[in-house]
Amino acid sequence: MGGARRKKKRTHDLGGKQGPPLPEDKVPKSFVLGRGKLPPPLQNLRHDLRKLMMPHTAMNLKESNKNTMRDFVHVASPLGVTHFMIISNTKVAPYLRIARSPHGPTLTFKIHSYTLAADITNAQSRPRAPASIYKTPPLLVMNGLNTGEEHLKLAIIMLQNMFPAINVHTVKLATCQRVLLLNYDKKTKLFDFRHYSISAQPTGVSRNIRKLVQRKKLPDLSNLTDVSEFVSKSGYGSESEAEDQAAKVELPGEYGKGNHASQQSAVKLHEVGPRMTLQLVKVEEGLCDGDVMFHEYVKKTPEEVAALRALKEQREALRKQRRAEQEANVKRKEEERRSKKKRKFVDQKVEHAAEEDAAEDDEAGMSADEPQEEEIDDAEWYRREVGEEPDEGFLTGSHQRRPVKFVKKFSAKREGSESGNKDIQFRPEKRQARRPESRPGGNFGKRLGKNQGNDNKRYGEQERGKKPHSSSSSSRWQRDKGNTFGHDSAGSSRKTKGANREGERSNKRFKKSR
Numbered sequence: 001m002g003g004a005r006r007k008k009k010r011t012h013d014l015g016g017k018q019g020p021p022l023p024e025d026k027v028p029k030s031f032v033l034g035r036g037k038l039p040p041p042l043q044n045l046r047h048d049l050r051k052l053m054m055p056h057t058a059m060n061l062k063e064s065n066k067n068t069m070r071d072f073v074h075v076a077s078p079l080g081v082t083h084f085m086i087i088s089n090t091k092v093a094p095y096l097r098i099a100r101s102p103h104g105p106t107l108t109f110k111i112h113s114y115t116l117a118a119d120i121t122n123a124q125s126r127p128r129a130p131a132s133i134y135k136t137p138p139l140l141v142m143n144g145l146n147t148g149e150e151h152l153k154l155a156i157i158m159l160q161n162m163f164p165a166i167n168v169h170t171v172k173l174a175t176c177q178r179v180l181l182l183n184y185d186k187k188t189k190l191f192d193f194r195h196y197s198i199s200a201q202p203t204g205v206s207r208n209i210r211k212l213v214q215r216k217k218l219p220d221l222s223n224l225t226d227v228s229e230f231v232s233k234s235g236y237g238s239e240s241e242a243e244d245q246a247a248k249v250e251l252p253g254e255y256g257k258g259n260h261a262s263q264q265s266a267v268k269l270h271e272v273g274p275r276m277t278l279q280l281v282k283v284e285e286g287l288c289d290g291d292v293m294f295h296e297y298v299k300k301t302p303e304e305v306a307a308l309r310a311l312k313e314q315r316e317a318l319r320k321q322r323r324a325e326q327e328a329n330v331k332r333k334e335e336e337r338r339s340k341k342k343r344k345f346v347d348q349k350v351e352h353a354a355e356e357d358a359a360e361d362d363e364a365g366m367s368a369d370e371p372q373e374e375e376i377d378d379a380e381w382y383r384r385e386v387g388e389e390p391d392e393g394f395l396t397g398s399h400q401r402r403p404v405k406f407v408k409k410f411s412a413k414r415e416g417s418e419s420g421n422k423d424i425q426f427r428p429e430k431r432q433a434r435r436p437e438s439r440p441g442g443n444f445g446k447r448l449g450k451n452q453g454n455d456n457k458r459y460g461e462q463e464r465g466k467k468p469h470s471s472s473s474s475s476r477w478q479r480d481k482g483n484t485f486g487h488d489s490a491g492s493s494r495k496t497k498g499a500n501r502e503g504e505r506s507n508k509r510f511k512k513s514r
Helices: 040-052 069-079 117-123 131-135 150-160 207-214 227-231 239-243 302-369 378-386 392-396 475-485 490-513
Strands: 030-034 083-089 094-100 106-115 139-143 178-185 190-202 248-250 264-271 275-284 292-295
Touching: 030 040, 030 069, 040 083, 040 117, 094 150, 106 150, 139 150, 150 275, 150 292
Parallel strands: 030 083, 139 178
Antiparallel strands: 083 094, 094 106, 106 275, 178 190, 190 264, 190 275, 248 264, 275 292
Protein backbone atom coordinates (compact mmCIF):
# COMPACT_ATOMS: atom_id res chain seq x y z
CA MET A 1 0.00 0.00 0.00
CA GLY A 2 1.58 3.25 -1.12
CA GLY A 3 1.96 6.20 1.19
CA ALA A 4 0.51 9.64 0.78
CA ARG A 5 1.90 11.88 -1.93
CA ARG A 6 4.85 13.90 -0.73
CA LYS A 7 4.45 17.67 -0.72
CA LYS A 8 7.45 19.74 -1.72
CA LYS A 9 8.76 22.08 0.95
CA ARG A 10 9.83 25.36 -0.66
CA THR A 11 12.89 25.95 1.45
CA HIS A 12 14.38 28.44 -1.03
CA ASP A 13 11.33 30.75 -1.02
CA LEU A 14 11.22 32.90 2.10
CA GLY A 15 8.77 35.46 0.78
CA GLY A 16 6.01 34.32 3.13
CA LYS A 17 8.24 34.69 6.18
CA GLN A 18 9.79 38.03 5.25
CA GLY A 19 6.55 39.79 4.43
CA PRO A 20 6.50 42.11 1.41
CA PRO A 21 9.95 41.84 -0.23
CA LEU A 22 11.88 44.86 -1.41
CA PRO A 23 11.82 45.73 -5.12
CA GLU A 24 14.67 44.22 -7.09
CA ASP A 25 16.21 47.61 -7.87
CA LYS A 26 16.18 48.60 -4.17
CA VAL A 27 18.15 45.60 -2.88
CA PRO A 28 21.86 46.46 -2.61
CA LYS A 29 24.22 43.96 -4.21
CA SER A 30 27.99 43.70 -3.99
CA PHE A 31 31.16 42.40 -5.60
CA VAL A 32 34.06 41.25 -3.40
CA LEU A 33 37.24 41.58 -5.48
CA GLY A 34 40.95 41.12 -5.11
CA ARG A 35 43.36 43.40 -6.92
CA GLY A 36 46.95 42.44 -7.48
CA LYS A 37 48.66 39.29 -6.27
CA LEU A 38 47.15 38.11 -2.99
CA PRO A 39 48.74 35.58 -0.64
CA PRO A 40 46.65 32.54 0.37
CA PRO A 41 45.48 34.05 3.73
CA LEU A 42 44.07 37.11 1.97
CA GLN A 43 42.41 34.88 -0.62
CA ASN A 44 40.67 33.03 2.23
CA LEU A 45 39.67 36.39 3.73
CA ARG A 46 38.11 37.36 0.39
CA HIS A 47 36.12 34.11 0.44
CA ASP A 48 34.93 34.79 4.01
CA LEU A 49 33.78 38.30 3.07
CA ARG A 50 31.83 36.93 0.12
CA LYS A 51 30.15 34.47 2.46
CA LEU A 52 29.35 37.30 4.90
CA MET A 53 27.68 39.39 2.16
CA MET A 54 25.43 36.51 1.04
CA PRO A 55 22.86 36.14 -0.45
CA HIS A 56 23.17 39.41 -2.42
CA THR A 57 26.71 38.92 -3.73
CA ALA A 58 28.59 37.00 -6.43
CA MET A 59 29.96 34.03 -4.50
CA ASN A 60 31.78 32.46 -7.48
CA LEU A 61 33.01 35.61 -9.20
CA LYS A 62 35.89 34.86 -11.58
CA GLU A 63 38.72 37.40 -11.77
CA SER A 64 41.71 37.84 -14.05
CA ASN A 65 44.82 40.00 -13.98
CA LYS A 66 43.73 41.50 -17.30
CA ASN A 67 40.46 42.82 -15.83
CA THR A 68 40.35 46.49 -14.87
CA MET A 69 37.96 48.39 -12.64
CA ARG A 70 36.22 49.71 -15.74
CA ASP A 71 35.35 46.13 -16.73
CA PHE A 72 33.71 45.44 -13.37
CA VAL A 73 31.81 48.73 -13.52
CA HIS A 74 30.44 47.89 -16.97
CA VAL A 75 29.31 44.47 -15.74
CA ALA A 76 27.89 45.80 -12.47
CA SER A 77 25.45 48.23 -14.09
CA PRO A 78 23.17 45.66 -15.83
CA LEU A 79 23.39 43.26 -12.84
CA GLY A 80 22.30 45.89 -10.32
CA VAL A 81 25.53 45.77 -8.29
CA THR A 82 25.84 48.84 -6.08
CA HIS A 83 28.98 48.30 -3.96
CA PHE A 84 32.51 46.98 -4.39
CA MET A 85 34.70 45.51 -1.62
CA ILE A 86 38.29 45.46 -2.90
CA ILE A 87 41.15 43.73 -1.09
CA SER A 88 44.76 44.61 -1.98
CA ASN A 89 48.15 43.92 -0.48
CA THR A 90 51.23 46.14 -0.10
CA LYS A 91 54.58 45.89 1.65
CA VAL A 92 53.23 47.88 4.59
CA ALA A 93 49.86 46.22 5.20
CA PRO A 94 46.76 44.87 3.40
CA TYR A 95 43.97 47.29 2.57
CA LEU A 96 40.19 47.05 2.19
CA ARG A 97 38.36 49.56 -0.03
CA ILE A 98 34.58 49.95 0.00
CA ALA A 99 33.30 51.86 -3.02
CA ARG A 100 29.91 52.88 -4.35
CA SER A 101 29.34 52.04 -8.02
CA PRO A 102 29.59 53.74 -10.46
CA HIS A 103 30.54 57.26 -9.24
CA GLY A 104 31.85 56.75 -5.71
CA PRO A 105 32.71 57.69 -3.00
CA THR A 106 35.42 55.28 -1.84
CA LEU A 107 36.47 54.44 1.73
CA THR A 108 39.97 53.03 2.21
CA PHE A 109 40.61 50.97 5.38
CA LYS A 110 43.96 49.71 6.58
CA ILE A 111 43.73 46.15 7.95
CA HIS A 112 45.83 46.04 11.12
CA SER A 113 44.90 42.44 11.96
CA TYR A 114 42.44 39.79 10.84
CA THR A 115 41.31 36.27 11.74
CA LEU A 116 39.75 33.85 9.30
CA ALA A 117 36.44 32.10 9.90
CA ALA A 118 38.12 28.68 9.89
CA ASP A 119 40.45 29.70 12.73
CA ILE A 120 37.55 31.01 14.82
CA THR A 121 35.60 27.79 14.29
CA ASN A 122 38.57 25.66 15.32
CA ALA A 123 39.00 27.66 18.51
CA GLN A 124 35.39 27.12 19.67
CA SER A 125 34.22 24.03 21.51
CA ARG A 126 30.67 24.21 20.08
CA PRO A 127 30.66 26.35 16.94
CA ARG A 128 27.32 27.21 15.38
CA ALA A 129 27.25 28.18 11.69
CA PRO A 130 24.54 26.22 9.81
CA ALA A 131 24.09 26.83 6.09
CA SER A 132 20.54 28.15 6.62
CA ILE A 133 21.77 31.36 8.24
CA TYR A 134 23.26 32.57 4.92
CA LYS A 135 19.87 32.62 3.18
CA THR A 136 19.13 36.07 4.61
CA PRO A 137 21.36 39.16 4.89
CA PRO A 138 22.86 40.06 8.27
CA LEU A 139 21.71 42.82 10.57
CA LEU A 140 24.09 45.79 10.88
CA VAL A 141 24.80 47.15 14.37
CA MET A 142 27.13 50.18 14.73
CA ASN A 143 28.42 51.66 17.93
CA GLY A 144 30.50 54.76 18.72
CA LEU A 145 30.31 56.41 15.28
CA ASN A 146 28.22 59.45 16.29
CA THR A 147 31.19 61.74 16.84
CA GLY A 148 30.10 64.48 14.45
CA GLU A 149 33.09 64.18 12.08
CA GLU A 150 32.29 64.46 8.40
CA HIS A 151 34.23 61.43 7.21
CA LEU A 152 32.55 59.23 9.88
CA LYS A 153 29.10 60.45 8.81
CA LEU A 154 29.93 59.45 5.27
CA ALA A 155 31.19 56.08 6.52
CA ILE A 156 27.91 55.48 8.39
CA ILE A 157 25.84 56.20 5.28
CA MET A 158 28.05 53.99 3.10
CA LEU A 159 27.93 51.01 5.48
CA GLN A 160 24.17 51.29 6.03
CA ASN A 161 23.47 51.29 2.30
CA MET A 162 25.44 48.07 1.81
CA PHE A 163 22.64 45.99 3.44
CA PRO A 164 18.88 45.97 2.89
CA ALA A 165 16.92 48.31 5.14
CA ILE A 166 14.55 46.73 7.68
CA ASN A 167 11.36 47.94 9.27
CA VAL A 168 11.25 47.18 12.97
CA HIS A 169 7.45 46.97 13.03
CA THR A 170 7.05 44.58 10.10
CA VAL A 171 10.24 42.47 10.16
CA LYS A 172 9.92 38.74 10.85
CA LEU A 173 12.16 37.30 13.55
CA ALA A 174 12.85 34.18 11.46
CA THR A 175 14.89 36.30 9.04
CA CYS A 176 17.21 37.61 11.75
CA GLN A 177 19.85 34.88 11.77
CA ARG A 178 23.09 36.89 11.70
CA VAL A 179 24.45 40.19 12.94
CA LEU A 180 27.43 42.30 11.85
CA LEU A 181 28.91 44.45 14.59
CA LEU A 182 31.06 47.56 13.95
CA ASN A 183 32.47 49.26 17.02
CA TYR A 184 34.50 52.49 16.73
CA ASP A 185 37.07 53.45 19.37
CA LYS A 186 37.61 57.21 19.53
CA LYS A 187 41.00 56.99 21.20
CA THR A 188 42.65 54.50 18.87
CA LYS A 189 40.47 55.42 15.82
CA LEU A 190 40.05 51.74 15.02
CA PHE A 191 37.01 49.76 13.92
CA ASP A 192 36.26 46.34 15.44
CA PHE A 193 34.67 44.15 12.76
CA ARG A 194 32.75 41.11 14.13
CA HIS A 195 30.31 38.63 12.57
CA TYR A 196 27.92 36.53 14.74
CA SER A 197 25.11 34.03 14.35
CA ILE A 198 22.01 34.36 16.57
CA SER A 199 20.42 31.54 18.57
CA ALA A 200 17.51 31.58 21.04
CA GLN A 201 16.56 29.02 23.66
CA PRO A 202 13.46 28.87 25.84
CA THR A 203 13.97 29.56 29.54
CA GLY A 204 12.26 28.01 32.57
CA VAL A 205 12.51 24.41 31.34
CA SER A 206 15.04 21.72 31.96
CA ARG A 207 17.79 21.00 29.51
CA ASN A 208 16.44 17.56 28.64
CA ILE A 209 12.97 18.91 27.89
CA ARG A 210 14.44 21.65 25.72
CA LYS A 211 16.44 19.10 23.71
CA LEU A 212 13.36 16.91 23.39
CA VAL A 213 11.37 19.82 21.94
CA GLN A 214 14.06 21.29 19.68
CA ARG A 215 15.55 18.09 18.24
CA LYS A 216 13.89 15.53 15.98
CA LYS A 217 15.94 12.62 17.34
CA LEU A 218 14.37 10.84 20.30
CA PRO A 219 16.50 10.50 23.45
CA ASP A 220 17.87 7.18 24.71
CA LEU A 221 15.66 5.95 27.63
CA SER A 222 17.08 2.43 27.85
CA ASN A 223 18.88 3.10 31.14
CA LEU A 224 15.84 4.65 32.85
CA THR A 225 12.96 2.87 34.56
CA ASP A 226 10.44 5.71 34.15
CA VAL A 227 9.97 8.86 32.04
CA SER A 228 9.87 10.96 35.21
CA GLU A 229 13.55 10.22 35.76
CA PHE A 230 14.39 11.79 32.39
CA VAL A 231 12.34 14.91 33.20
CA SER A 232 13.65 15.47 36.74
CA LYS A 233 17.23 14.39 36.08
CA SER A 234 18.87 17.81 35.51
CA GLY A 235 16.49 20.14 37.29
CA TYR A 236 15.35 23.46 35.88
CA GLY A 237 17.22 26.39 34.42
CA SER A 238 19.31 26.92 31.27
CA GLU A 239 22.90 27.76 30.52
CA SER A 240 22.00 31.27 29.35
CA GLU A 241 20.16 32.05 32.63
CA ALA A 242 23.16 30.91 34.60
CA GLU A 243 25.57 33.01 32.57
CA ASP A 244 23.64 36.28 32.19
CA GLN A 245 20.21 37.18 33.49
CA ALA A 246 20.04 40.18 31.11
CA ALA A 247 20.04 37.86 28.08
CA LYS A 248 16.39 36.92 28.73
CA VAL A 249 13.97 38.71 26.40
CA GLU A 250 10.30 38.38 25.61
CA LEU A 251 9.92 37.59 21.93
CA PRO A 252 7.18 39.35 19.93
CA GLY A 253 6.89 36.34 17.58
CA GLU A 254 8.00 32.79 17.07
CA TYR A 255 11.70 32.16 16.58
CA GLY A 256 12.52 28.54 15.81
CA LYS A 257 11.35 25.52 17.77
CA GLY A 258 10.35 26.05 21.36
CA ASN A 259 10.55 29.87 21.19
CA HIS A 260 6.96 31.10 21.11
CA ALA A 261 5.57 34.61 21.20
CA SER A 262 5.10 36.34 24.58
CA GLN A 263 7.51 33.91 26.23
CA GLN A 264 10.94 34.55 27.59
CA SER A 265 13.91 33.16 25.68
CA ALA A 266 17.63 33.40 26.13
CA VAL A 267 19.39 34.97 23.13
CA LYS A 268 22.98 34.03 22.49
CA LEU A 269 25.55 35.12 19.89
CA HIS A 270 28.06 32.71 18.32
CA GLU A 271 30.98 34.25 16.49
CA VAL A 272 31.27 33.02 12.91
CA GLY A 273 34.02 35.20 11.46
CA PRO A 274 35.92 36.77 9.90
CA ARG A 275 37.29 39.16 12.51
CA MET A 276 39.16 42.34 11.53
CA THR A 277 40.63 45.46 13.05
CA LEU A 278 40.35 48.37 10.60
CA GLN A 279 41.46 51.99 10.39
CA LEU A 280 39.92 54.54 8.03
CA VAL A 281 42.85 56.26 6.29
CA LYS A 282 41.36 57.94 3.19
CA VAL A 283 38.06 59.01 1.65
CA GLU A 284 37.91 59.73 -2.09
CA GLU A 285 35.15 61.46 -4.00
CA GLY A 286 35.05 59.12 -7.03
CA LEU A 287 35.34 55.40 -7.60
CA CYS A 288 38.94 54.77 -6.48
CA ASP A 289 39.75 58.21 -7.91
CA GLY A 290 38.88 61.86 -7.60
CA ASP A 291 39.36 64.51 -4.94
CA VAL A 292 40.61 63.37 -1.55
CA MET A 293 37.99 64.40 0.98
CA PHE A 294 39.84 63.00 4.01
CA HIS A 295 43.29 61.60 4.69
CA GLU A 296 44.57 60.38 8.03
CA TYR A 297 48.26 61.15 7.45
CA VAL A 298 48.36 63.92 4.83
CA LYS A 299 46.93 67.33 5.71
CA LYS A 300 46.67 70.23 3.23
CA THR A 301 45.88 73.90 3.63
CA PRO A 302 42.96 75.49 1.76
CA GLU A 303 45.43 77.23 -0.60
CA GLU A 304 47.04 73.90 -1.53
CA VAL A 305 43.65 72.33 -2.06
CA ALA A 306 42.63 75.22 -4.37
CA ALA A 307 45.89 74.93 -6.34
CA LEU A 308 45.43 71.20 -6.79
CA ARG A 309 41.85 71.71 -7.88
CA ALA A 310 42.88 74.34 -10.44
CA LEU A 311 45.60 72.02 -11.77
CA LYS A 312 43.09 69.23 -12.09
CA GLU A 313 40.63 71.47 -13.95
CA GLN A 314 43.42 72.55 -16.31
CA ARG A 315 44.30 68.93 -17.06
CA GLU A 316 40.67 68.12 -17.64
CA ALA A 317 40.28 71.04 -20.07
CA LEU A 318 43.42 69.96 -21.94
CA ARG A 319 42.12 66.43 -22.14
CA LYS A 320 38.79 67.60 -23.58
CA GLN A 321 40.62 69.83 -26.12
CA ARG A 322 42.78 66.92 -27.31
CA ARG A 323 39.73 64.74 -27.51
CA ALA A 324 37.94 67.28 -29.70
CA GLU A 325 40.99 67.66 -31.97
CA GLN A 326 41.23 63.91 -32.35
CA GLU A 327 37.57 63.60 -33.30
CA ALA A 328 37.95 66.45 -35.83
CA ASN A 329 40.98 64.75 -37.40
CA VAL A 330 39.15 61.47 -37.67
CA LYS A 331 36.19 63.19 -39.32
CA ARG A 332 38.44 65.09 -41.77
CA LYS A 333 40.31 61.92 -42.78
CA GLU A 334 37.03 60.11 -43.33
CA GLU A 335 35.80 62.88 -45.62
CA GLU A 336 39.07 62.86 -47.56
CA ARG A 337 38.82 59.10 -47.99
CA ARG A 338 35.27 59.40 -49.30
CA SER A 339 36.14 62.24 -51.73
CA LYS A 340 39.17 60.33 -53.02
CA LYS A 341 37.03 57.27 -53.60
CA LYS A 342 34.46 59.38 -55.45
CA ARG A 343 37.11 61.00 -57.69
CA LYS A 344 38.57 57.60 -58.48
CA PHE A 345 35.16 56.32 -59.50
CA VAL A 346 34.58 59.34 -61.80
CA ASP A 347 38.02 58.94 -63.41
CA GLN A 348 37.40 55.27 -64.07
CA LYS A 349 34.05 56.11 -65.63
CA VAL A 350 35.60 58.74 -67.95
CA GLU A 351 38.42 56.40 -68.94
CA HIS A 352 35.97 53.63 -69.75
CA ALA A 353 33.91 55.99 -71.94
CA ALA A 354 37.06 57.13 -73.80
CA GLU A 355 38.02 53.50 -74.47
CA GLU A 356 34.57 52.77 -75.89
CA ASP A 357 34.77 55.84 -78.18
CA ALA A 358 38.23 54.78 -79.43
CA ALA A 359 36.95 51.28 -80.17
CA GLU A 360 34.03 52.68 -82.15
CA ASP A 361 36.37 54.95 -84.18
CA ASP A 362 38.65 52.00 -85.00
CA GLU A 363 35.72 49.96 -86.22
CA ALA A 364 34.51 52.86 -88.37
CA GLY A 365 37.99 53.32 -89.91
CA MET A 366 38.36 49.62 -90.69
CA SER A 367 34.97 49.52 -92.37
CA ALA A 368 35.88 52.57 -94.49
CA ASP A 369 39.18 51.03 -95.70
CA GLU A 370 37.85 47.59 -96.64
CA PRO A 371 36.03 47.26 -100.01
CA GLN A 372 32.36 46.55 -99.62
CA GLU A 373 31.02 43.52 -101.37
CA GLU A 374 28.24 44.05 -103.88
CA GLU A 375 24.99 42.32 -103.24
CA ILE A 376 24.08 40.29 -106.34
CA ASP A 377 21.38 37.74 -106.98
CA ASP A 378 21.83 34.12 -108.02
CA ALA A 379 21.26 34.78 -111.75
CA GLU A 380 24.01 37.38 -111.93
CA TRP A 381 26.33 35.13 -109.96
CA TYR A 382 25.65 32.27 -112.43
CA ARG A 383 26.42 34.49 -115.41
CA ARG A 384 29.75 35.61 -113.90
CA GLU A 385 30.89 32.20 -112.83
CA VAL A 386 29.59 29.98 -115.68
CA GLY A 387 29.45 32.50 -118.52
CA GLU A 388 26.02 31.38 -119.72
CA GLU A 389 22.50 32.31 -119.05
CA PRO A 390 20.84 30.28 -116.30
CA ASP A 391 18.07 27.90 -117.29
CA GLU A 392 14.46 28.29 -116.25
CA GLY A 393 14.62 25.76 -113.44
CA PHE A 394 17.59 27.49 -111.85
CA LEU A 395 15.73 30.81 -111.88
CA THR A 396 12.54 29.39 -110.40
CA GLY A 397 14.47 27.75 -107.53
CA SER A 398 16.84 30.60 -107.03
CA HIS A 399 15.08 31.78 -103.90
CA GLN A 400 14.78 28.32 -102.47
CA ARG A 401 17.32 26.67 -100.19
CA ARG A 402 19.99 24.73 -102.02
CA PRO A 403 19.91 20.98 -101.34
CA VAL A 404 22.77 19.65 -99.32
CA LYS A 405 24.54 16.72 -100.91
CA PHE A 406 24.73 13.77 -98.52
CA VAL A 407 28.21 12.31 -98.32
CA LYS A 408 28.65 8.95 -96.65
CA LYS A 409 31.66 8.72 -94.44
CA PHE A 410 31.91 4.93 -94.86
CA SER A 411 30.59 2.74 -97.68
CA ALA A 412 30.38 -1.04 -97.57
CA LYS A 413 32.21 -2.81 -100.42
CA ARG A 414 30.01 -5.20 -102.30
CA GLU A 415 31.36 -8.21 -104.09
CA GLY A 416 31.41 -7.99 -107.88
CA SER A 417 31.31 -4.20 -107.88
CA GLU A 418 32.37 -2.44 -111.05
CA SER A 419 35.12 -0.54 -109.32
CA GLY A 420 38.26 -2.68 -109.19
CA ASN A 421 39.29 -1.37 -105.81
CA LYS A 422 40.50 -3.93 -103.34
CA ASP A 423 38.78 -4.60 -100.05
CA ILE A 424 40.00 -2.56 -97.16
CA GLN A 425 41.79 -4.77 -94.69
CA PHE A 426 41.25 -3.73 -91.07
CA ARG A 427 44.14 -4.58 -88.86
CA PRO A 428 43.92 -4.37 -85.11
CA GLU A 429 46.00 -1.60 -83.65
CA LYS A 430 49.11 -2.63 -81.87
CA ARG A 431 49.17 -2.22 -78.16
CA GLN A 432 50.47 1.16 -77.22
CA ALA A 433 51.60 0.40 -73.71
CA ARG A 434 53.22 -2.99 -73.17
CA ARG A 435 54.24 -4.49 -69.89
CA PRO A 436 57.77 -3.38 -69.11
CA GLU A 437 60.12 -6.35 -69.28
CA SER A 438 62.89 -4.92 -67.15
CA ARG A 439 60.87 -3.84 -64.16
CA PRO A 440 62.95 -4.71 -61.08
CA GLY A 441 61.14 -7.57 -59.41
CA GLY A 442 57.82 -6.65 -61.01
CA ASN A 443 57.50 -9.54 -63.51
CA PHE A 444 59.62 -12.11 -61.74
CA GLY A 445 57.60 -15.25 -61.10
CA LYS A 446 54.75 -14.26 -63.46
CA ARG A 447 53.68 -15.68 -66.78
CA LEU A 448 54.43 -13.65 -69.88
CA GLY A 449 51.75 -12.78 -72.41
CA LYS A 450 51.43 -14.19 -75.93
CA ASN A 451 52.94 -11.17 -77.60
CA GLN A 452 55.85 -10.81 -75.21
CA GLY A 453 59.17 -12.63 -75.23
CA ASN A 454 60.30 -15.77 -77.02
CA ASP A 455 58.34 -18.97 -76.42
CA ASN A 456 61.59 -20.88 -75.92
CA LYS A 457 62.89 -18.49 -73.30
CA ARG A 458 61.94 -17.68 -69.79
CA TYR A 459 61.76 -14.21 -68.42
CA GLY A 460 65.02 -14.45 -66.56
CA GLU A 461 66.86 -15.73 -69.64
CA GLN A 462 65.52 -13.38 -72.31
CA GLU A 463 67.82 -10.51 -71.52
CA ARG A 464 70.91 -12.70 -71.17
CA GLY A 465 70.11 -14.66 -74.38
CA LYS A 466 70.65 -18.09 -72.79
CA LYS A 467 68.90 -21.25 -73.88
CA PRO A 468 66.66 -23.18 -71.49
CA HIS A 469 68.25 -26.12 -69.64
CA SER A 470 67.82 -29.53 -71.29
CA SER A 471 69.93 -31.83 -69.11
CA SER A 472 68.27 -34.49 -67.04
CA SER A 473 69.66 -33.05 -63.81
CA SER A 474 67.74 -29.83 -64.35
CA SER A 475 64.54 -31.51 -65.58
CA ARG A 476 63.18 -31.83 -62.05
CA TRP A 477 63.92 -28.15 -61.44
CA GLN A 478 62.12 -27.28 -64.67
CA ARG A 479 59.14 -29.45 -63.71
CA ASP A 480 58.83 -27.77 -60.29
CA LYS A 481 59.29 -24.29 -61.66
CA GLY A 482 57.40 -24.84 -64.90
CA ASN A 483 54.18 -23.42 -63.45
CA THR A 484 55.97 -20.22 -62.57
CA PHE A 485 58.46 -19.68 -65.40
CA GLY A 486 56.84 -21.76 -68.16
CA HIS A 487 55.10 -20.20 -71.18
CA ASP A 488 51.58 -20.66 -72.40
CA SER A 489 52.64 -21.87 -75.87
CA ALA A 490 52.16 -25.60 -76.77
CA GLY A 491 55.75 -26.04 -77.97
CA SER A 492 57.29 -25.10 -74.68
CA SER A 493 54.95 -27.40 -72.75
CA ARG A 494 55.81 -30.40 -75.03
CA LYS A 495 59.52 -29.72 -74.64
CA THR A 496 59.14 -29.65 -70.86
CA LYS A 497 57.30 -33.00 -70.89
CA GLY A 498 60.03 -34.59 -73.02
CA ALA A 499 62.69 -33.38 -70.61
CA ASN A 500 60.77 -34.87 -67.70
CA ARG A 501 60.57 -38.31 -69.44
CA GLU A 502 64.29 -38.25 -70.18
CA GLY A 503 65.01 -37.55 -66.54
CA GLU A 504 62.87 -40.44 -65.36
CA ARG A 505 64.65 -42.88 -67.75
CA SER A 506 68.07 -41.80 -66.48
CA ASN A 507 66.90 -42.43 -62.89
CA LYS A 508 65.75 -45.97 -63.78
CA ARG A 509 69.10 -46.81 -65.46
CA PHE A 510 70.95 -45.59 -62.37
CA LYS A 511 68.90 -47.86 -60.08
CA LYS A 512 69.45 -50.99 -62.29
CA SER A 513 73.20 -50.42 -62.39
CA ARG A 514 73.24 -50.43 -58.60
